[in-house]
Amino acid sequence: MKEIYLTTPLKKLPQLKIYFSLILISLTTLISCKKTTVEASNIAAFSVVNASPSFATYDVYLNDGKLNSAALPFGGSIKYGQYTAGTQNIKFTTAGRAESLLTKSVSLTPNIYQTFYLIDRPGSLDGLLVTDDVSANSTDKAFVRFINLAPDAPALDLTVTNGISLVTNKAYKAASSFTTIAAGTYSFDLKDGTGAVKTTLSDAVLTAGKYYTIISRGLINPANSLEHSLSIQVILHQ
Incomplete structure (x- = not known):
């Protein structure tokens, strides 16, 4: 099934559930579109923060789709976007370059907000995926x-x-x-x-x-x- 990435930031989870319901109703009436539409229950919210302590700047890719419009500096962040839940590959490169400095698999959870923090020095880059409970x-x-x-x-x-x-x-x-x-x-x-x-x-x-x-x-x-x-x-x- 072809995946479609949705880039409009999510607001609150209760609103997201309403959104899912509307999408599901649409899917039942548009059977011919099933193969090209991601099911609403398979949507996750995902953001990225650069906490690596160097002056380097980075480009960020999720399954080869570039997430940032400008190079990500120390302390820089990418707002929540809507993406297909499941196992995805996140990749960091030096800004303007194609070679991977860090590639990791991340598990994006449906209906959940998560943030990936780039951490540690350039020679030993790593990442930390954290769940964000923003429901209250x-x-x-x-x-x-x-x-x-x-x-x-x-x-x-x-x-x-x-x-x-x-x-x-x-x-x-x-x-x-x-x-x-x-x-x-x-x-x-x-x-x-x-x-x-x-x-x-x-x-x-x-x-x-x-x-x-x-x-x-x-x-x-x-x-x-x-x-x-x-x-x-x-x-x-x-």
């Missing part, structure tokens, strides 16, 4: 989680500067669940197990009803000027 709503709270993506960092805590601890003791590649926080503007610290602040991000604006992943990125001990130092990034899921 709030009129006064934002949703945040933390993922430690700094390759040489110890387990880290995410805290509000001079305030509460949001997530504790996350080792490299470990992700927390989403938790709620009052909408507003924040300063965040990353701390090691001794309580020492390793880096701080100020003026992070969190909007009610939105989902954010906060990541540690870069390196505590960069090898040279071509590698980024440890920092915090706030990623809006959209």
